[in-house]
Amino acid sequence: MSEKLSFVNPTANSPWGTYLSQVDRVVPYLGPLARWVETLKRPKRALIVDVPIEMDDGTIAHFEGYRVQHNMSRGPGKGGVRFHPDVTLEEVMALSAWMTIKTAAVNLPYGGAKGGIRVDPKKLSLQELEKVTRRYTSEIGIIIGPHTDIPAPDVNTNAQIMAWMMDTYSMNVGGTATGVVTGKPLHLGGSLGRVKATGRGVFVTGREAARRLGMDLRGARIAVQGFGNVGSVAAELFAEAGAKIVAVQDHTGTIVNTNGLDLSKLIPIANKEGVVAFKAGGDIVPNEDFWNVACDILIPAALEGQITAERAQKTTAKLVLEGANGPTVPTADDILAERGVLVVPDVICNAGGVTVSYFEWVQDFSSFFWDEDEINVRLDRIMMNALNQIWDTADKHKITLRTATYAVACERILMARQERGLYP
Secondary structure: OOOOOOOOOOOOOOHHHHHHHHHHHHHHHOHHHHHHHHHHHOOOEEEEEEEEEEOOOOOEEEEEEEEEEEEOOOOOEEEEEEEEOOOOHHHHHHHHHHHHHHHHHOOOOOOEEEEEEEOOHHHOOHHHHHHHHHHHHHHHOOOOEOOOEEEEEOOOOOHHHHHHHHHHHHHHHOOOOHHHOOOOOHHHOOOOOOOOHHHHHHHHHHHHHHHHHOOOOOOOEEEEEOOOHHHHHHHHHHHHOOOEEEEEEEOOEEEEOOOOOOHHHHHHHHHHHOHHHOHHHOEEEOHHHHHHOOOOEEEEOOOOOOEOHHHHHHOOOOEEEOOOOOOEOHHHHHHHHHOOOEEEOHHHHOOHHHHHHHHHHHHHHHOOOOOHHHHHHHHHHHHHHHHHHHHHHHHHHOOOHHHHHHHHHHHHHHHHHHHHOOOO
């Protein structure tokens, strides 16, 4: 059964409730633009679709899909598509809103959108997965497009899913439209550097934050929650800089080694079987003990709502790098601030992925592609410029980096809204 789309009275620590709380905190810094703030509290458009497919055994299965376009004042919608059994409309609303903030924070010419299907892809055959993807794409095809809304990979989706989405949309419009999605395979218009972009962004912002804190990355202890594309890439880059990855948690469990885990052996195993299969490399501990591990840097790179008030009290980290979207609930945010823990918020920390998605989109339109070194140089420059501006705002108003990020982003969004005016 579909949920009722509601903009009022969400649960405080729900994804949408967390987002609304974050917007409320930035209102005092918006000046005259505050009159437009309700724009940020209401998605522009939310589409719920039925996704029926014929399963391999001949039965008919129905899945529920969503595509939410939160705000498009600054450009076409941009945001991933996740396949997960716990996907809800409210979650997708929040994720689309965070994309609005994220694209504005790094000053990309996009708005925010997000999509998802409530399905466990691990229970589908490859043929069934393709059917679900293509049917979903056909259903949301009425609102996506290279100039209107550009999906990308997210949880449990990848370059192959994007290839099917691009092909389905292209067949329906009668011509190849490579720019309708990003995160595609290279030979279908994908970009070099896209796979590692989000993890690289976490590292680049984390490196700068550590420098400002006077923290030497050599020997710094790092705990990583979520060891997929974001967490594992960030871990690799920090390890190359001399840090020790002392704890990793994924869907299979938690492994700890105070002397540092051997990533060259852990990552191939984790990709196939999960981190706890790396039994000889460390101690397997209960999942909740992950938050007690002595560390200097904590990287939550899994799902939203992971750092609760209780866990915020437990962590020994001095720096939190939000690789996931919305991993810290508002009450935990306050506790971390009171404890002097610096949080680099998701809407800037993990913006590397959407930044390189923007590069891919631009390259698709021009049919001219950059090499990976150029991609990385451009990515690092955009991330550093954005972070420095946000840091200056935080210092000026004596506010957290999260509130400063929202202040910078919301000003850009609402200025665009004001200058465009209301139609009709």
